[in-house]
Amino acid sequence: MHDTNSEDSRLNLEVESMVDLAVGGDIEAFGRLYDIFADRIYRHIYYRTSNIEDARDLTQEVFIKAWQALPRYKRSKTPFLGWLFTISHNRVIDYYRTKKDYAYLDNEIIVEDREGSPEKLVEVQFDQQEVRRAILQLPEEQQQVILMSFIEGFEYSEIAAALNKTEGNIRVIVHRALKKMREILGRAGN
Amino acid sequence: MKSWAEQGTKLEKIETIVTNCIREIKSGKATLVECLNRYPSRSQELEALLEVAVNIQEPPAFKLDSSYKQVAKARLLQQIKDAKQEKSRSVADIFSFGLPPQFVWARIAVSAVVILIVISMLAGGIAYAAQDSLPGDLLYPVKIGTEDVRLLIAGDSADKVELNLKFAQSRLVEMCKLANSNEEKTELAVNGYRENLDAAMEQIRRISDAPTLTKSLGGALEDIQNQIILCDNAMDASPAYLEPVREASTLSINEQVELLNMLSQQNILQAAQINLDAMQNRLRRAQTKANDNRYETMQEVLLQYQQLGQLGEQILQSAQAANDHSVEIEELSLQALSSCLDILDSISQQLPQEHQNSIELCRQMTIQFEAQACHRYQNQDNPGSSPEEPPSENSGGSTAGQSSQTTPQYEGDTGNAGTETPSSGTGGNEGNGNGTGSGSGTGSGGAGGGGASSSGGSGTGSTHG
Numbered sequence: 001m002h003d004t005n006s007e008d009s010r011l012n013l014e015v016e017s018m019v020d021l022a023v024g025g026d027i028e029a030f031g032r033l034y035d036i037f038a039d040r041i042y043r044h045i046y047y048r049t050s051n052i053e054d055a056r057d058l059t060q061e062v063f064i065k066a067w068q069a070l071p072r073y074k075r076s077k078t079p080f081l082g083w084l085f086t087i088s089h090n091r092v093i094d095y096y097r098t099k100k101d102y103a104y105l106d107n108e109i110i111v112e113d114r115e116g117s118p119e120k121l122v123e124v125q126f127d128q129q130e131v132r133r134a135i136l137q138l139p140e141e142q143q144q145v146i147l148m149s150f151i152e153g154f155e156y157s158e159i160a161a162a163l164n165k166t167e168g169n170i171r172v173i174v175h176r177a178l179k180k181m182r183e184i185l186g187r188a189g190n
Numbered sequence: 191m192k193s194w195a196e197q198g199t200k201l202e203k204i205e206t207i208v209t210n211c212i213r214e215i216k217s218g219k220a221t222l223v224e225c226l227n228r229y230p231s232r233s234q235e236l237e238a239l240l241e242v243a244v245n246i247q248e249p250p251a252f253k254l255d256s257s258y259k260q261v262a263k264a265r266l267l268q269q270i271k272d273a274k275q276e277k278s279r280s281v282a283d284i285f286s287f288g289l290p291p292q293f294v295w296a297r298i299a300v301s302a303v304v305i306l307i308v309i310s311m312l313a314g315g316i317a318y319a320a321q322d323s324l325p326g327d328l329l330y331p332v333k334i335g336t337e338d339v340r341l342l343i344a345g346d347s348a349d350k351v352e353l354n355l356k357f358a359q360s361r362l363v364e365m366c367k368l369a370n371s372n373e374e375k376t377e378l379a380v381n382g383y384r385e386n387l388d389a390a391m392e393q394i395r396r397i398s399d400a401p402t403l404t405k406s407l408g409g410a411l412e413d414i415q416n417q418i419i420l421c422d423n424a425m426d427a428s429p430a431y432l433e434p435v436r437e438a439s440t441l442s443i444n445e446q447v448e449l450l451n452m453l454s455q456q457n458i459l460q461a462a463q464i465n466l467d468a469m470q471n472r473l474r475r476a477q478t479k480a481n482d483n484r485y486e487t488m489q490e491v492l493l494q495y496q497q498l499g500q501l502g503e504q505i506l507q508s509a510q511a512a513n514d515h516s517v518e519i520e521e522l523s524l525q526a527l528s529s530c531l532d533i534l535d536s537i538s539q540q541l542p543q544e545h546q547n548s549i550e551l552c553r554q555m556t557i558q559f560e561a562q563a564c565h566r567y568q569n570q571d572n573p574g575s576s577p578e579e580p581p582s583e584n585s586g587g588s589t590a591g592q593s594s595q596t597t598p599q600y601e602g603d604t605g606n607a608g609t610e611t612p613s614s615g616t617g618g619n620e621g622n623g624n625g626t627g628s629g630s631g632t633g634s635g636g637a638g639g640g641g642a643s644s645s646g647g648s649g650t651g652s653t654h655g
């Protein structure tokens with residue numbers, strides 16, 4: 001993600017210093033990282049599970065895992081958020097491996113419109129369900145790259161760093177994934 | 191920097207075109223139609239993919255409910271604090287010996303006696319018993335402590351390299367034992383593996399004597415090869431906790447590449463030979479995985495093959511630039527790459543269409559590597575050509591240790607004479623991935639004379655006549 005304004009740069013600096021403190025064992029600094037990134041991780045997981053409770057639990061697990069693995073993060077050259085996404089991805093995969101329940105493909109994600117009607121929650125349909133289903137049917141690696149690139153807005157270089165691949169590899173995976181999605185969407189259209 | 195649109199006549203890979211178009215469309219620099227107009231010959235294939243791409247939209251900002259978030263955060267931090275206290279308490283408990291806290295001096299005295307006993311027994315029973323312990327076991331710190339002592343009393347850096355790699359192998363064995371039972375402990379073993387590899391690398395960098403360094407690198411590469419096999423076996427056993435095992439596998443390959451890079455600066459011929467062997471080793475594994483229909487693992491192994499292939503090409507370029515064993519390395523490369531292309535063809539023939547692209551990429555990289563080897567090889571036969579001429583535009587003065595991140599096979603600079611960039615197979619998929627043709631023209635001995643697509647394979651069988 002390109003940080004073009006000063007607010008983003010400030011946030012990046014804050015994240016860097018919080019990560020340093022957290023690696024040194026500062027729990028409060030890790031709490032600040034939770035404040036900053038929990039919503040992004042939750043959104044990523046909810047997009048894939050379409051189950052609020054599961055997404056909440058998995059988000060919590062991701063941060064516990066991240067705390068445990070922080071000493072390892074110090075040596076990787078990945079943006080912190082990218083690193084959190086790789087943990088999220090692995091947690092979601094493990095979750096479905098143990099659950100072996102593919103009903104999530106049929107579930108639709110909904111958005112609670114709190115601002116529009118504070119008294120009564122209005123469910124707003126998300127009109128990308130077909131595209132989402134197609135993404136979720138991709139092989140794991142392609143799924144992760146498409147989500148990080150298109151949904152989370154990471155640059156190819158950042159995805160490459162997070163996944164320990166070259167930028168060229170990532171471009172190839174994007175290309176393959178789009179071809180596969182085209183097939184899936186074509187089948188769904190028929 | 192030159193924009194992708196200005197590259198004009200340069201032959202670009204479809205994945206580069208697609209991803210660049212997506213970037214331009216997303217940033218508003220170009221429309222879909224403008225992108226299509228730039229590539230009229232590929233517009234049909236491109237349109238289909240870009241339409242899918244522009245349809246992927248960011249979802250609305252789902253957020254955690256703020257009150258839930260506060261509670262969850264408090265719970266998370268508490269959980270972390272508890273775990274931390276538990277850890278420090280367990281250490282303190284070990285040294286309390288059941289004595290109440292007010293008997294501080296008694297605790298210290300008992301601790302001292304116990305420590306003395308432990309030290310005196312280290313050489314014997316406990317240390318021996320600890321050898322079979324695993325991360326998380328009570329005796330595991332004794333095992334690691336014994337290793338640290340052995341490192342401390344080891345003679346020079348070369349001895350320390352050897353020991354660290356031996357201990358690294360122990361970590362892998364621990365990982366294999368734990369990979370089906372406990373994820374956290376498996377990760378601890380992999381962390382230990384990484385630390386041992388880092389320590390080995392640090393010690394290698396301290397060796398200044400060239401013959402000692404070469405010998406040490408050779409030994410380290412043998413150890414790493416064993417560790418790669420261990421990781422392969424661990425992956426094949428389909429462990430319950432695959433991720434840490436996969437990480438260990440990546441670490442071992444990265445270590446191999448780094449060691450080969452260093453060796454190439456000491457003994458370039460040996461580095462080239464080991465690297466080519468490693469490439470063939472990866473391909474044979476990919477073939478086995480393809481036979482077992484384990485395509486995900488196959489693709490991972492093919493990426494490792496590409497990683498080694500890129501290194502091989504860099505080693506070759508360094509040898510050619512420095513005229514250091516270049517003829518031998520070219521001959522070795524041609525033999526090995528011909529065999530690699532045969533294996534790739536064999537895999538390709540049994541692979542479903544959706545996985546052909548990964549084979550195709552490996553094939554392109556191999557062909558490019560082969561063309562690099564042929565270039566100079568043919569110059570040897572051609573008295574009119576200057577042996578000092580750089581073999582390709584990007585080879586001059588480069589060393590194998592540099593630009594490990596370059597990915598020539600993806601970036602559209604495969605314009606070597608006679609090398610034909612194949613279609614990615616999207617629209618029509620001619621030849622099912624087999625119609626590439628080596629394009630290196632080596633069979634007839636005429637540089638750049640190839641390029642005609644052949645449906646029967648890579649066409650490299652007669653390369654080294």
